[in-house]
Amino acid sequence: QKEVEQDPGPLSVPEGAIVSLNCTYSNSAFQYFMWYRQYSRKGPELLMYTYSSGNKEDGRFTAQVDKSSKYISLFIRDSQPSDSATYLCAMSSNTGFQKLVFGTGTRLLVSP
Amino acid sequence: DVKVTQSSRYLVKRTGEKVFLECVQDMDHENMFWYRQDPGLGLRLIYFSYDVKMKEKGDIPEGYSVSREKKERFSLILESASTNQTSMYLCASCGPNTEAFFGQGTRLTVV
Numbered sequence: 001q002k003e004v005e006q007d008p009g010p011l012s013v014p015e016g017a018i019v020s021l022n023c024t025y026s027n028s029a030f031q032y033f034m035w036y037r038q039y040s041r042k043g044p045e046l047l048m049y050t051y052s053s054g055n056k057e058d059g060r061f062t063a064q065v066d067k068s069s070k071y072i073s074l075f076i077r078d079s080q081p082s083d084s085a086t087y088l089c090a091m092s093s094n095t096g097f098q099k100l101v102f103g104t105g106t107r108l109l110v111s112p
Numbered sequence: 113d114v115k116v117t118q119s120s121r122y123l124v125k126r127t128g129e130k131v132f133l134e135c136v137q138d139m140d141h142e143n144m145f146w147y148r149q150d151p152g153l154g155l156r157l158i159y160f161s162y163d164v165k166m167k168e169k170g171d172i173p174e175g176y177s178v179s180r181e182k183k184e185r186f187s188l189i190l191e192s193a194s195t196n197q198t199s200m201y202l203c204a205s206c207g208p209n210t211e212a213f214f215g216q217g218t219r220l221t222v223v
Contacts, residue, residue, distance in 0.1 A: 004154075006154075008152070041121075041216075041217070041219075042216055042217070043116070043202055043204075043214030043215050043216050043217050044155075044202070044214050045213075045214065046211055046212065046213075049211065088154070088155070097143060097145065097204075097206045097212050098143070098145060098157060098160045098168070098170065102154045102155040103154060104152055104153065104154040105154060
């Protein structure tokens, strides 16, 4: 079993929909949780970063962590075609970036 | 505008060749990383460096080596390229916090 599981998709939604992207994990020591967005033929870019449990909101994006269920989510409101990308979750038990464990990514397609 | 620059976007090399992938960052970051990204496997850490001339093995170092002679430059070396090293290679750098910046990636094909 992988340490971090993420549905590869693709997830296809119409413009304006609310999107929910999810990851589950097995290591209860994970405390730092991140979401990266990767456009086709580009490197990943950091989208959201949360520590421990709870919610964090940034514009149309909300990151949610449920440590009791070992489950994290990224919600995108009013999705746009420009949101079409692969979304990678990543998590770590400490602040060292080399300790990050990545999910395999979910490909999101938002149609106009 | 912060930048991590990888020297090549696409490379095609022959089996057995020695291959150099170069990465340069302009943010004065101490930490630099090399990952490979494969479908269904996600990002896997090959090597990282936390200082000049320092290096640590990641999860899949076999068949690779690295060099960090200057703070801004981190090179990945495939000593003798093999077809199973065909992949997307991503360089990243980060400072004291965990925010990291990635390069554009190098898509390497070994034939």
